[in-house]
Amino acid sequence: MNINGAKVAVIDLNSGNLLSLQTAIQAAGGQLTTVQQPSADLFTECDVLVMPGQGRFAYVMQQIDDSGWRTFLLEWVRNGKRLVGICVGMQVLFEGSEEDPEAVGLGLFKGHCKKLSHPKTPMVGWAKLQSYKLSMQDQFAYFVNSYAIAECPFGTAKVNYGGSFCAAVQRGNLYGFQFHPEKSGQFGRELIKYVCQ
Helix, strand or coil: CCCCCCEEEEECCCCCCCHHHHHHHHHCCCEEEEECCCCCCHHHHCCEEEECCCCCHHHHHHHHHHCCHHHHHHHHHHCCCEEEEECHHHHCCCCEECCCCCCCCCCCCCCEEEECCCCCCCEEEEEECECCCCCCCCCEEEEEECEECCCCCCEEEEEECCCEEEEEEEECCEEEECCCHHHCHHHHHHHHHHHCC
């Protein structure tokens, strides 16, 4: 499946290596750009915004606020445009995190991230997804995280690591993945094609 030249912009929040994600989007057939600052032109020149993130919740939110992304992203989602958050990029779609209680998330989903209850954190490596969606059920995805959302009514996949947590969420054109699709083999590549088409 090819995403037919969909215009995909990756938001560079200076929080991680973007190369593997950029490569996966280009391999799927997307017209890729990388953006540091929001611009009204994105509403007409972009089909999908992808927000990756690695590191601390507060740092990513500071980057979002300092760059002027908060208001833009809320408006983007209000207009029904497609937004994909990956790893910490998913966590900041929620209201906050135990990692940095003072940092205010985007609040696009209700809930706060909690520290994983497994004795060994961060969780690093492959885990099997549980999902009502056949495309995700029993698929293996690659995780690197110490915090996660335990429950969400918009959850589309879960995983167990010292307890169950949300591996993926979706509401309309708003998607979040706690795992890294770009590092999750053929399944991840197909998922990127799907959410970016």
